[in-house]
Amino acid sequence: MRMRFDTLFGRLFGVLLVAIVLAHLLAFFWFHHYGPPPAPPSRFSAELDGTRPPHPRFEPRPPRPWFGGPLVPLTFQFISLIIAAWYGAKLLSRPIQRLSAAAERLSENLDSPPLDESGPREARQAAHTFNLMQQRIRQQVQQRGRMLGAVSHDLRTPLSRLKLRLEQIDDHKLQGQMRQDLDDMIGMLDATLSYLHEQRTSEAWQLMDVQALVESLSENAQDQGADVQAQGHCAPLHVQPMALRSCLNNLLDNALRYAGYALISLEDNREQLLIRVIDHGPGIAADKREAVFEPFYRLEGSRNRNSGGVGLGMTIAREAAQRMGGQLSLEETPGGGLTAVVRLSRTPASL
Structure with a gap:
C-alpha cells in the first residue's frame, strides 16, 4: 500500500519512524565509538606485551568519558520518543480542536466564517463536510423564515377582512368574542415572526x-x-x-x-x-x-x-x-x- 504523508496516519507514522531511527543511530554510534573492544585471544598476547605490533582489530579506542555508558543514548531515545509522541498527539488533536471551536461558533452564529479546509486529508474532509452542513443549515433557516413570512402575509389579508365583516354582526357578545379570537391570531403571528427574527439575528459583542x-x-x-x-x-x-x-x-x-x-x-x-x-x-x-x-x-x-x-x-x-x-x-x-x-x-x- 502506497504511503500517503498528507494523512494523519502518514504524518504520525513518519514522525515516530524518524524519532526511532535517529535514536538507534545515536546509540549505534555511541557504543561503536566508546564501547570496549572484544577480549583478545591468548595467541595475541605478544601483541599486547608490545613485542609485536598490535593487530588492527585491537587498536586502542578513545578513552571512555564518565558519561560514556548507556545512560546518554538511552536518555536520548527516551526524550526523542516523548517529543515524537507529543507532536503526534498534537497532530491528532489539532483538527478536532478546530472542528470543536467551529461548532461552538456555529451554535452562536449561523453566519460565522467557514472552517479553513487545510491540513491532512482527514482534516480537510471533515472541514469540507462541516462547511457544507453549515451552508445547508443556513439555507434551511432562511427558507423557513421566508416561508413563514409569506404565510404570515397571506394570513393577514383574510384576518383583516374578517375584522371588517365583524362590524356587520348584530350580536355584540359574539362580535366581541370573535374580535378577541382574531386579535389572538394576529398576536400569535406577530410573536412567531418576532421569535424567528430573534433566532436569525446575530450581533457583535x-x-x-x-x-x-x-x-x-x-x-x-x-x-x-x-x-x-x-x-x-x-x-x-x-x-x-x-x-x-x-x-x-x-x-x-x-x-x-x-x-x-x-x-x-x-x-x-x-x-x-x-x-x-x-x-x-x-x-x-x-x-x-x-x-x-x-x-x-x-x-x-x-x-x-x-x-x-x-x-x-x-x-x-x-x-x-x-x-x-x-x-x-x-x-x-x-x-x-x-x-x-x-x-x-x-x-x-x-x-
Whole structure:
C-alpha cells in the first residue's frame, strides 16, 4: 500500500519512524565509538606485551568519558520518543480542536466564517463536510423564515377582512368574542415572526453599561404608567445589546402582565452579573417553571393566555440569554411571586 504523508496516519507514522531511527543511530554510534573492544585471544598476547605490533582489530579506542555508558543514548531515545509522541498527539488533536471551536461558533452564529479546509486529508474532509452542513443549515433557516413570512402575509389579508365583516354582526357578545379570537391570531403571528427574527439575528459583542440600560427600561415603563423600580449597581459588561434588551423587555412584560409590579435588581461580582426581575404575582409551581420556556406553552390558572400574551416571551428571553453565554432560570419570590434570574458571565466564551 502506497504511503500517503498528507494523512494523519502518514504524518504520525513518519514522525515516530524518524524519532526511532535517529535514536538507534545515536546509540549505534555511541557504543561503536566508546564501547570496549572484544577480549583478545591468548595467541595475541605478544601483541599486547608490545613485542609485536598490535593487530588492527585491537587498536586502542578513545578513552571512555564518565558519561560514556548507556545512560546518554538511552536518555536520548527516551526524550526523542516523548517529543515524537507529543507532536503526534498534537497532530491528532489539532483538527478536532478546530472542528470543536467551529461548532461552538456555529451554535452562536449561523453566519460565522467557514472552517479553513487545510491540513491532512482527514482534516480537510471533515472541514469540507462541516462547511457544507453549515451552508445547508443556513439555507434551511432562511427558507423557513421566508416561508413563514409569506404565510404570515397571506394570513393577514383574510384576518383583516374578517375584522371588517365583524362590524356587520348584530350580536355584540359574539362580535366581541370573535374580535378577541382574531386579535389572538394576529398576536400569535406577530410573536412567531418576532421569535424567528430573534433566532436569525446575530450581533457583535459590545462593552455596555447594563446599569444604565436597566434604569432606562425602568424609566420608560414608569412613563407609560407601570410600576417598575430598579436597584443595585454593576460595572460595564461585554454583551450583545439587542439580545440583552430583548431578554429584559420580555421578562419585564411578563412580570407586569401578571403582577402589575416589577423590581429589577442588579448583583455584580468578579465572575458574573446577576439580573433579577422580581414580581409578587401568583407565581408558578416549581414543576412547571421549566415548561414555560417551551414555545406557546400555556399554564392553567392565573398565568395563562387569558391574561395576555401568546407564550413566546419567556422562550425569546431564555434564547437571548443563551446567545450571550448566560442562563435564565425562575425562582420563587420570598413572600410569594416569581423571580426571573439572568446570569451573565464576565468572561463569555465568545470573547
